[in-house]
Amino acid sequence: MSAVIETEALTKVYEGALKGQDVHALKGVSLTINRGEIFAYLGPNGSGKTTTIKLLLGLIFPTSGTLRILGKTDINSAAVKRNIGYLPEGAYYPEFLEGEEVLRFYGQLYGMGGRELERRISEVLDTVGLTHARRRLVRGYSKGMRQRIGLAQALLSDPQILILDEPTTGLDPIARKEIRDILVELRDRGKTLFVSSHELLEIELISNRVGILFEGELKTLGTIDELLTDRDVTVEIENTTTEKLAKFSEVGVAIEDSVDNRYLLRIPADTSVFKVLDMCRDMEIKLVSVRPRRETLEELFVRVVGAAGKVKENVQ
Ligand SMILES: Nc1ncnc2c1ncn2[C@@H]1O[C@H](COP(=O)(O)OP(=O)(O)OP(=O)(O)O)[C@@H](O)[C@H]1O
Ligand SMILES: [Mg+2]
Structure with missing residues (x-):
């Protein structure tokens, strides 16, 4: 595996006008992102995601720590810049340009031109599925199409790295799926x-690795597989009684759901599944299914961010 982006103890302090007003936006973030992966950078509002992106793009400079992109520390060199495509948050494109004119405009900004640029415009429009709408004004584009023209723009120079x-x-489920498929x-x-x-939910479907930021840390x-472990097990049972169900509660097994005469029991990771299955057999309860229940990325996020928030509350 080769590292494409490496940060070491990356730190950014935005200086305030007055003493004591400094914002410690990033605090010693060390990350390695490998070639050919989708890395998801998550965190609540204000946790430092955009700050990290601006640092990677060379738009702002770290207060301390180091950054290496494609093996180079001079991240503002043309060789590095050419290899980074960027889709900003809430990107805006001129309403009265046609899709292909938007791309021509950006291509020219990148120093591209002539037949090479026209060839590239056709390629990226094809990649994002906008060939049919290339001559339409952006004004008539849906939100999903606008995001796709943004992606096409980010892809123009055929960069190795895409920062999105x-x-x-803000996209509807169909438009989200389209973007996901392109990514x-x-x-x-x-x-x-x-x-x-x-x-x-979306990130869980497509990403290889995940980093969760909280207040700059x-x-x-x-990897998704490392982080989202099979924590609990659910057991579905049928035809039981209230007295029998009470026995499960006594051993710490929760009733998660019930439909008609079916009940879904949730066995926590620290309770033996076999013990619960033995109980079912002894009480002559019919088993319908036994399934490992993988934690969702959302649950992990709430757990990590919630725990970090609590620690902070206790310190204050
Ligand atoms: N130019 C700036 N000057 C001062 N403080 C800033 C500046 N840019 C960002 N901040 C602060 O730095 C912290 C991190 O902001 P950042 O925009 O990186 O967060 P984010 O994770 O992208 O949030 P969001 O999910 O809302 O986009 C916040 O407290 C923010 O107010
Ligand atoms: Mg942001």
């Missing part, structure tokens, strides 16, 4: 994607 700030915020396809073609998001970092 909230790429699916996965880009990953499969070997691009590295750094995606900041609040859309946890990286609280959790790992």
Whole structure:
């Protein structure tokens, strides 16, 4: 695996006008992002996601710590810049330009031109599925199409790295799925994607690794499989009685749901599944299913951010 983005103890303090008003936006964040992965950068509002992105783009400078992109510490060199595509949060494109004119405009800003630019415009429009709408004014584009033209813009220089700030915020389920599919396809073609998001269900579906920020500190970092463990087990049973159900509560097993005469029992990770199954057999309760229940990314996020918030409350 080769590292595409590496940060070491990355720290950013925004200086306030007065003493004591400084904002410690990032506090020693160390991250490695590998080639060909979708890395999800998560955290509540104000936790430092956009600050990190601005640092990666060389728009602001770290207060301390180091940054290395494609092995280079000079992240403002043309070789690095050409290899980073960026889709800003809530990007805006001129309403009275056609889709392809938007791309021509950005291409020219990047120093591209002529047949090479026209070829590239056609390629990226194809990648984001907007070939049919290339001559339409952006004014007539849906939100999803606007995000796709934004992605096309980010892809113009055929960069190795794509940095996407909230790429699916405000989109309907179909438009989200379309963007998701494009991101996965880009990953499969070997691009590295750094995606900041609040859309946890979505991120869980597509990302390889996840980092969770809280108040400028990286609280959790790992692959989806490492982080979302099979924690609890659910057991579905049928035809039981209130007295029998009470026995389960006594051993710490919760009744999560019930429909008609079926009940869903949730066995916590620290309780033996076999003990519960033995109880079912002894009480002659019919078993319908036994399933491991994987934690969702949303639950992990709430757990990590909730715990970090509590620690802070106790310190204050
Ligand atoms: N230019 C700036 N000057 C001073 N403080 C700033 C500046 N930019 C951001 N901040 C502060 O730094 C902290 C981190 O902000 P940042 O925009 O990086 O968060 P975020 O994780 O992107 O949040 P969101 O999810 O709301 O987009 C916040 O407290 C914010 O108010
Ligand atoms: Mg932000």
